[in-house]
Amino acid sequence: MKESKCLEFKSAITNSFLKTVSAYSNFGDGEILFGVNDDGSVCGIDNLEQVCLDIENKINDSITPKPDFEIEIDEIKQTIRLMVYEGQYKPYLYKGKAYRRSDTAFIEVDQAELKELVLLGSNLYFEELPYGKDNLTFQELTDKLMEKLNLNAVSEDILRTLGLFTKNQKYNNAAALLADENSFYGIDIARFGNSINEIRDRETIAGTSILKQYDAAIDMIKRYYQYEEISEIERKKVDLIPETAYREAIANALIHRDWSMNAHIRISLFSDKIEIKSPGGLPRGITAEEYVNGDISCLRNPILGNIFFRMHYIEMFGTGVRRILLAYNNAKVKPKFEITDHVISVTLPVITNQYHVTGDEARVIAALENGEQLSSSEIAKATGYTKSKVLRLIDHLKEKDYIRVTGKGRGTRYSL
Known part of the structure; x- marks a missing residue:
């Protein structure tokens, strides 16, 4: 048994567990096992009944409003299980502060997260x-x-x-x-040359309707990533980056972003890709895996989402990521999604049917082209290179966004 995002061990009763209670009450159900060491081994607790009473009193005296919890005793192992449930009346504060889980620690939420908790506690959206x-x-x-x-x-x-x-x-x-005019941030679009120090074009669209922002962003892809090709008597439009994927990414950025944050959506145009960074991270109730799989089940801005849906800017709710991936179905380099607590980043590469790699890198690519996830040792065996050389080549291919990494430590695997 190991600690996880929703399970924490405590070998003794100290006030630090109250931060955990605040975090679980604000951000999702969780358990605390008292009488268990960090490594999962049982150490037990004396005077179980008195300790249970102490735990209950500490919670009732220190957390406001009162959270929803249950306490169970295991008399055989001499442990106590405290089950904390996500509450409806957020934020749940310990010493006037709200907490959340970050890896294995519990940290104070920032101002943006606190605002969101207040809205959730009032059953309201910012919009x-x-x-x-x-x-x-x-x-x-x-x-x-x-x-x-x-x-x-x-x-x-x-x-x-x-x-x-x-x-x-x-x-x-x-x-x-x-509305035609407002006081909100908007979209900052920059087109770069050979490096981020070379800005060839820049436009900021803010304080105006998000519909106008959407149109301005679409104009950029038409200007720099589309051209017409004439073959005999036929004129054909060529998309360097699929317009359908770009439209979905921009619409998602506008209707899923956190508009309470004073920050622009940032669109960075490069010769080989477009990066779209949306402030606010994921809406509550959605995991990174659900987002990437296109399983979005709730909207941060349902009013805006409904209007974009009515206007056919988006299709069915929750299908945007899948539509982006579908547009790259036959491309060698796929879109990339990066998610942090405060930013969702989508990278749309220029459509290409070949990798731009060295000879050594090409052998690593060839080892992975059957679709399997391989370890560095397996890639070394397939290529005939040393493991250290394989790891150097993998680093280069990761920089080019050609390789995906899953797992950690000995469980690390690589795929295209």
Whole structure:
């Protein structure tokens, strides 16, 4: 038995477990086993009944609001199991601070996470909060609705149906994000030359409708990654990067980002790829694996998501990543997804049917082309190279985003 994200061992009763209680109450169910060492070995606890009472009193006296928990005693092993359940009335604070799990430690949440917990505790999304200004105009939204939905006019009742008003009949943040002018950050687009020090073009679109931001981002791919090829009498459009994949990535960045963060979506254009970085990390309730597999089950901004869906900017909810991958089905180099607590990064490579590698790197690629996940030792055996040389070549191929790494230590495996 090992510690995990939802299981912690405590050999003794100290106040440090209260940070764990705060984290589990805020971010997901978890267990604490008292009387167990860090390595999983049982050391036991004396006076089990009194210790249970102490644990309960510490929680009730130190965590606000009161969390939902249960305590069980194992009299044979002399251990105590504390089960903490994610609560509805977030944030759950210990000494005025909220905590979350980070690897094997529990750390204080930052300001952005605290804001999100407060909204969750109020059963609200950021986009539902009142914007604070009533003099909003919606010409961009009106034009798009009339074009996409064949409407003759857009009335206030339609805006209300779309969810752009609070219960007090005030514009909410979703309305402001769709308005012609607002106070929100937007998209920062930069086109680079041979290095990030060589900026050939740059445009920042902020304080305006996200529909206008979307169109401006699409214009960039048309300008720099599309051209026409004439063959005899036929004129054919060529996409260096699939436009369908790019459209999905931009739409996802706009409707899934955390709009409470004062940061731009950053789009970096390179000769061989486009990088799209969206502030806010994953919405709560979604794991990185579920995101990459296209299994998104909840939206951070459901009002915006619904409007993008109605306008056909996105297909069914949760299919965006799969559509991106499908656009690269026959390409050698696939899209790359990187997820941290505060940023989702999507890299869309230029479509290519061949790897740009040295002769030595090509032998490593060939060893992996059957689709298997191999260890460095297995690659060394297949190529005839030493293991140290294989690891150097793998590092080079990782920099080119040609190789995927899974596992750690002796369980590390490599695949294309």
